[in-house]
Amino acid sequence: MSQPTHTTERPAVQAPAHPPKPRRPMPLAARILLRTAHVLLLPAVLIGLYAYSTATSGSYYTPTPGLIADAFAELWFSERLLVDVIPSLIRLLTGFTIAAVTGVCLGVVLGVSKGVRATLEPVLEFLRAIPPPVLIPLMILLVGIDDSMKILVIVSGCVWPVLLNTVEGVRAVDPVLADTARCYGLRTTTRLRVLVLRSASPQIMAGLRLALALAIILMVISEMFASSSGLGFAIVQFQRTFAIPEMWAGMVLLGLVGFALTAVFGLVEGRVLRWYRGLRAANRGE
Amino acid sequence: MTKTDTTDAGPPPGAPAPRGRTRSGLGRALLGAAGIAAFLTLWEAVPRLGLVSDRYLPPATEVLGVLAQRATTPGFWAAVGDTLHGWALGLAIAFAAAVVLGFTLGALPRVRAFTTSTVDFLRPIPSVALIPLAVLLYGTDIRSTLLLVVYACFWLIYIQVLYGVADVDPVAEQTARSYGLGRLARIRYVVWPTTLPYLMTGLRLAAAVALILSITAQLIIGTPGIGQEIAIAQSSNAVAYVYALIVATGILGVLINMGVRVLERRVLRWHTSVRGEATA
Amino acid sequence: MLKVTALQKIYNGGASAVEAVRDLTFELAEGELVCLVGPSGCGKTTLLKCIAGLMPPTSGTVELAGDSVTAPPPDMAVVFQEYGRSLFAWMSVRANVELPLKEKKLPKERRRELVAQSLEAVGLTAFADSYPWQLSGGMQQRVAIARAVAYEPKVLLMDEPFAAVDAQTRADLEDLIRNIWQRLGVTVLFVTHDIDEAVYLGERVLVLSSSPTVVQDDITVDLPAERDQLTTRQDERFTELRARVYAQIQQAKNSAAPAAAH
Numbered sequence: 001m002s003q004p005t006h007t008t009e010r011p012a013v014q015a016p017a018h019p020p021k022p023r024r025p026m027p028l029a030a031r032i033l034l035r036t037a038h039v040l041l042l043p044a045v046l047i048g049l050y051a052y053s054t055a056t057s058g059s060y061y062t063p064t065p066g067l068i069a070d071a072f073a074e075l076w077f078s079e080r081l082l083v084d085v086i087p088s089l090i091r092l093l094t095g096f097t098i099a100a101v102t103g104v105c106l107g108v109v110l111g112v113s114k115g116v117r118a119t120l121e122p123v124l125e126f127l128r129a130i131p132p133p134v135l136i137p138l139m140i141l142l143v144g145i146d147d148s149m150k151i152l153v154i155v156s157g158c159v160w161p162v163l164l165n166t167v168e169g170v171r172a173v174d175p176v177l178a179d180t181a182r183c184y185g186l187r188t189t190t191r192l193r194v195l196v197l198r199s200a201s202p203q204i205m206a207g208l209r210l211a212l213a214l215a216i217i218l219m220v221i222s223e224m225f226a227s228s229s230g231l232g233f234a235i236v237q238f239q240r241t242f243a244i245p246e247m248w249a250g251m252v253l254l255g256l257v258g259f260a261l262t263a264v265f266g267l268v269e270g271r272v273l274r275w276y277r278g279l280r281a282a283n284r285g286e
Numbered sequence: 287m288t289k290t291d292t293t294d295a296g297p298p299p300g301a302p303a304p305r306g307r308t309r310s311g312l313g314r315a316l317l318g319a320a321g322i323a324a325f326l327t328l329w330e331a332v333p334r335l336g337l338v339s340d341r342y343l344p345p346a347t348e349v350l351g352v353l354a355q356r357a358t359t360p361g362f363w364a365a366v367g368d369t370l371h372g373w374a375l376g377l378a379i380a381f382a383a384a385v386v387l388g389f390t391l392g393a394l395p396r397v398r399a400f401t402t403s404t405v406d407f408l409r410p411i412p413s414v415a416l417i418p419l420a421v422l423l424y425g426t427d428i429r430s431t432l433l434l435v436v437y438a439c440f441w442l443i444y445i446q447v448l449y450g451v452a453d454v455d456p457v458a459e460q461t462a463r464s465y466g467l468g469r470l471a472r473i474r475y476v477v478w479p480t481t482l483p484y485l486m487t488g489l490r491l492a493a494a495v496a497l498i499l500s501i502t503a504q505l506i507i508g509t510p511g512i513g514q515e516i517a518i519a520q521s522s523n524a525v526a527y528v529y530a531l532i533v534a535t536g537i538l539g540v541l542i543n544m545g546v547r548v549l550e551r552r553v554l555r556w557h558t559s560v561r562g563e564a565t566a
Numbered sequence: 567m568l569k570v571t572a573l574q575k576i577y578n579g580g581a582s583a584v585e586a587v588r589d590l591t592f593e594l595a596e597g598e599l600v601c602l603v604g605p606s607g608c609g610k611t612t613l614l615k616c617i618a619g620l621m622p623p624t625s626g627t628v629e630l631a632g633d634s635v636t637a638p639p640p641d642m643a644v645v646f647q648e649y650g651r652s653l654f655a656w657m658s659v660r661a662n663v664e665l666p667l668k669e670k671k672l673p674k675e676r677r678r679e680l681v682a683q684s685l686e687a688v689g690l691t692a693f694a695d696s697y698p699w700q701l702s703g704g705m706q707q708r709v710a711i712a713r714a715v716a717y718e719p720k721v722l723l724m725d726e727p728f729a730a731v732d733a734q735t736r737a738d739l740e741d742l743i744r745n746i747w748q749r750l751g752v753t754v755l756f757v758t759h760d761i762d763e764a765v766y767l768g769e770r771v772l773v774l775s776s777s778p779t780v781v782q783d784d785i786t787v788d789l790p791a792e793r794d795q796l797t798t799r800q801d802e803r804f805t806e807l808r809a810r811v812y813a814q815i816q817q818a819k820n821s822a823a824p825a826a827a828h
Contacts, residue, residue, distance in 0.1 A: 039403040046404065061422050118317035123325045129539025131498040133505050134513065134532050137520035141528065142342050176651040179620050182637075183644045184666035184717060194665065198656045210491075216412045217502070224417065224506050225517075232414075239418035247418050255411040262410035275656040275697055282699040 063245045068252065071245035076253055080234070085253070088230040091147060092219040092261075095154025099215070100208055103159045107166025107204075108196060117167065128164060132157025132218055136225050150222040150230075157218050158211035165207025169200025202276050205269050212265055216258050231257070344526040353530035362515075366538070369511035372428055372500040373542075376435025377492060384440050385485070388447025392481075393473070398448075409445065413438040413499060414506075421507055431503040431511075438499050439492035446488030450481030486550045493546045497539055512538075567596040567753045568617070568721055573626035575612050586612045588778035590626070594721075599747050599754040601764035603811060604774030604782075605819045610757045613779070614725045617755070618644050630721060640670075643714035647726040649707040653698040659685070660694040663713045670717075684716035687746060704735030708742070715746060721753045728763070737795050740767055744793060761815065765789075765807045766798060773814040775821070783814045 026034070047065060054064045063071075076085070110117045110124075135156050139149045173196055181195045197204070223232030235250035237243075270277075326346045333340040340348075356362045391398040413434045420430035454477055462472045504513025512535055519527040575587040586609040594600050604610055615621040617628050619638040628635040630642060646652040653662050660681055667677045685691050688708040690701075698706050707727055714722055724743070728736045740763060747754050758764050764771045765787055773783040787807055789798060798804055 038399045042400050042404045043407070061419075115317065118314040119321040119324075121314075121321070122318040123321050125543070126536050126540055129494075129543055130532060130536040131501045131539060133498060133502040134516055134535050136505065137516050137528055138532060141520060141523075141525060174651045176646050176648045177654070179615075179618075180644070180646065180652045182620060183618055183642070184669065184713075185638060185640055186666070186669050190665075190669055194654065194657075198654070201656075213410070213412070214498075217414050217498075220412060220414045221417075221502055221506050224414075235415075235418050239421055244422075247422075251415045251418065254415040258410045258412045258415070259407060275699075278697055279655045279699040 061244060063248060067245045068248045072249035072252060075246055075249050084229055084234045085231055085257075087147075088219055088223065088232070089257070091150050091230075092154065092215050095151045095219070096158060096212060096215045098151070099155045099158035099211055100162055102155070103162025103207065103211070104166050104197075104204060106159075107163045108170055108192070108200075110163070111167040111170025111200070112196075124160075124164070128160035132214060133221055136218075136222050139222075140226055145226045150219065150227070153222045154215050154218045158215050161210040161214065162204070162207040165203040165210075166200060169203030170196055172203070173199045202273055205273060209265060209269070212261060213258075216261065220254065341525060344529060348526050349529040349533060352526045353533055356527070356530060362534075365510065365512045365515045366534070368428075368509075369497075369500055369504065369513070369538070372431035372435060372503065372509070372511060373493075373496045375428075376432045376500065377439055377489075377496045379432065380436045380439035380492060380496075381443055381489065383436075384443035384447060384488070388444050389451065389473070389477075389481075392448050392451030393477075405441075405444075409441045414502065417503075417506055420503070426507060426509045428509060430507050431500055431509045434499045434503050435496045438495050442492045442495060443485070443488035446484040446491075447481060450484030451477060453484065454480045483554055486553060490543075490546045490550060493542050494539070497535075497542055501535060567598070567631060568594040568755065569627075569629040570613075570617065571627050571629070573613070573616060573628065574624045575609070575616060575621070576624045585778040587616070587623075589780050590774075592772055592781055592784070594753055594755060596720075596753055597751045598769055599744075599756065599767065600770045600772060601768035602755065602757045602772050602774060603759065603761060603764040603815070604779065605776050605815055606759055607777060608774045608818070609777050609779040610759070610774065611725060613774075614644075614723055614755075614757055618642060618723055641720040643717045643719035643722050645707070645710050645714050645722070645724045645727045647729050649703060649710050649727075649730070650698070652710055653706060653713075655697065655699055658695050658697055659690060659701070659709050659712075662698065662709055663716050666713065666717050680716040680718070681712075684712040687715060687749075688712045688742060702735075704731045704739060707731060707739060711739075711742065711746070715750070719752060721755065724754065724756045726758055727756075729759070736763075741795065743767060748791070761808055761811045762799070765804060765811060766793060766795075771807075771811055773811055773818070775818040782818050783811075785810060785814075 050062075051065050054062050110120065132153070135153050136149075139153050139156075143149045143152060177195060177199065181191050186194065219230075220232035220235075223230035224236045227233040231250065231254060235247060235254065238247035238250055329343075329346040332338050333343045333345045391401060416433055416437060420433045424430040424433070458476050458480075459472065462476045467475065500511065501513040501516075503509050504511035504515075505517050506513075508514050508517070512531055516528055516531045516535075519531060570593070571591050573587055573590040574585070577584040577586060590613060602610060602613070612621070616623045617635065619628070619635045619642075622636070630639050633639070654665070657665065663681045663684060664677055667680060672680070681694075682691070685694055688711055690705060690708055690712060693701060693705065698709055701709070711727070728739050731739065743754070743756070744767060746752075756764075756767055758767075768787050771783075771785045771787060772781055773785065774780070775782040785807065789801065789803055789807075
């Protein structure tokens with residue numbers, strides 16, 4: 001466990017965009033215009049280019065944005081949302097939650113106990129190095145192709161980044177702070193809650209972020225590999241039946257799901273780690 | 287690394303470091319070996335004692351036997367070679383593209399401001415969403431694998447490069463300016479050394495992700511490689527071989543992780559975060 | 567009140583054992599303010615950790631009010647040098663001060679009272695809802711002091727608490743400590759490497775030798791109880807005491823030199 005799979009030493013937020021420093025102050029209207037252009041210009045250009053190229057060349061595999069939008073509205077504003085999308089998301093979140101809780105609990109145990117850590121380290125190094133998708137065929141052999149297979153795949157893939165990052169975070173608890181907690185007679189449960197988990201939270205969140213990205217991948221491909229429902233299944237089915245606009249609509253939805261889950265996670269992370277950003281900024285400013 | 291204070295306190299003189307260090311080397315290796323032995327014993331015992339049917343979990347000796355036997359066949363090594371080929375090529379393309387774009391846009395904040403919204407939208411899109419498109423466009427060609435690997439790895443590295451460029455110490459930058467260093471010299475002596483640790487972090491994460499996606503493509507799309515072998519072994523119910531291949535991917539993963547770490551240590555030998563980690 | 571007897575600490579590294587503290591014996595009367603001063607690397611921190619019950623000594627004993635110290639005792643508070651690392655960055659100033667009181671299971675009103683009083687005493691009432699990292703270094707150390715004061719300890723240990731703050735803040739904090747000590751009548755053991763600070767603050771100064779450490783000298787500071795940065799430091803007696811401590815420390819360093827050579 002000498003090297004964690006985390007990125008906490010780097011800021012997890014988008015680096016602050018340096019606003020261009022105008023030599024003379026820009027009028028407010030111009031600033032709003034510029035800001036809008038920052039957000040919208042490139043997406044508009046890209047979509048425009050795509051629309052133009054599909055409209056002129058008209059490849060079968062790349063339908064026009066209009067066709068994709070139609071297919072999207074027709075497909076996902078219907079009961080397919082309930083049949084295919086919602087169950088996928090429930091499996092995803094169930095697996096992710098189980099992995100998160102298991103990873104944090106085991107991580108704390110390993111992080112606190114040097115002996116246990118030294119004993120399990122090589123085995124864990126090996127287990128976490130296994131690319132999680134290969135567990136799908138295995139889980140099918142073990143539990144079949146039902147929901148529990150998919151959840152198990154997600155759990156067994158996502159637990160590692162959480163576990164290893166938690167270990168790293170728990171090990172990095174400041175010794176001075178740990179001494180302080182002892183001096184003031186903090187009990188074990190308080191110490192765990194107030195000291196260990198909180199001071200490891202930047203690493204834990206970094207692990208959870210990786211786990212979430214992995215969970216989405218595993219959800220999709222476990223459905224693509226063997227399933228009769230779910231978003232991944234639907235997309236592959238469209239592709240196999242050459243329902244191209246529908247396939248694109250599925251891909252777009254998948255992209256939106258990834259975007260939305262990451263955004264929600266970002267909000268939670270921002271709240272949990274507000275102190276950490278402040279601390280970093282303060283240390284940096286000095 | 288996460289909360290070093292500005293006061294350089296350091297460990298108290300003569301803190302219990304000497305004790306830990308003498309015991310750590312040999313003792314840790316012994317404990318680790320014991321852990322592996324226990325893991326293998328458990329794996330051997332569970333099916334032998336009938337706790338789990340060996341149809342589902344063949345004993346360790348059987349799996350490792352199958353692996354050893356397959357490792358003598360050229361087909362196995364061809365699959366390993368295909369997997370590594372997709373991994374290395376995809377990683378290299380993503381790395382090159384991310385470094386070039388990252389440094390360019392990092393140096394041009396005004397241009398970068400126009401790209402942020404697009405990047406923030408594209409980055410969280412799971413690369414597996416591209417699988418159907420890859421199948422239609424490239425079939426089981428290696429380009430399918432590359433599409434997935436490059437898409438996933440590019441963002442990881444690109445974002446790290448941007449963080450790194452943004453992390454350049456303004457004092458160092460101003461010092462360099464005041465000594466009259468030109469733009470190129472500043473990139474060489476100020477920006478590049480600051481960014482390097484970030485870049486290595488990106489590479490380390492991307493190396494693991496590239497393996498995952500390389501194998502995913504083989505598993506789902508059927509491009510040649512270990513993933514495809516696993517899918518075939520599973521559909522033909524060759525349980526021990528499935529396990530053997532999973533062990534093989536694990537070994538591959540460990541080797542890649544170790545390789546990247548060694549590289550990171552070498553490249554960043556001067557850097558405190560690595561030094562700190564080495565002594566920890 | 568606090569009694570250290572024949573304390574010895576050897577860091578055991580097999581062949582490379584390091585004797586950080588050899589034989590320390592001293593005693594603090596109730597309500598005394600004693601400064602421990604010694605050359606750098608003389609094991610001050612080790613000693614303090616043994617006294618605080620954070621580290622078991624190799625031999626010898628530490629007694630607090632007659633009870634042997636084997637774990638951090640409930641009547642003792644410690645202020646560390648590294649203020650930034652001894653505060654909970656994820657808690658407000660108020661929560662930092664209140665946390666130990668919650669663990670003591672004090673009723674809510676009492677906690678609120680103690681927090682308000684101690685923040686008042688260190689002049690941080692207005693910053694109760696700030697986070698530690700929003701404050702300057704000196705203010706952060708004040709938070710740590712407020713937390714120690716609110717804990718209502720019988721003994722207050724301070725491990726070079728002002729080594730990392732700037733000189734002006736340091737003078738303010740020194741007066742703050744004198745002030746709190748006089749008002750609360752708490753027993754204070756103040757570890758420092760700064761000779762001026764030791765003489766200015768202490769009723770007694772213990773000079774430690776180089777590692778392996780013994781008590782080299784025990785000097786009573788017979789300065790008036792009311793001290794201030796300007797007049798006290800110009801006082802002839804202050805200069806004499808300062809010179810005496812300085813000479814002792816020089817002697818400690820020189821006597822250690824041949825030992826360190828081989």
